[in-house]
Amino acid sequence: xxxLTANDAKxxxxxxxxxxxxxxxxxxxxxxxxxVLVSARDYEAMRAFYxxxxxxxxxxxxxGARAAGLTEQGLAELLADES
Numbered sequence: 001x002x003x004l005t006a007n008d009a010k011x012x013x014x015x016x017x018x019x020x021x022x023x024x025x026x027x028x029x030x031x032x033x034x035x036v037l038v039s040a041r042d043y044e045a046m047r048a049f050y051x052x053x054x055x056x057x058x059x060x061x062x063x064g065a066r067a068a069g070l071t072e073q074g075l076a077e078l079l080a081d082e083s
Contacts, residue, residue, distance in 0.1 A: 001026055006034065 003026040
């Protein structure tokens, strides 16, 4: 992974954009990573991956709750409880 300082990223912005099309680019400030620039394609792939992972987690949680005997009515009562 390439690394640029924030100042270099600012002065070489066009090059930074080109670099990010090939691989993620870390941007540092005071020797600390403050950001990572990725291509739009990689960003969309990451979003899709994490959305799918969230859907799977929600589905597994719902299946576990049903297996434990939680009903729609029971869920509604839990959500309505303000204590």
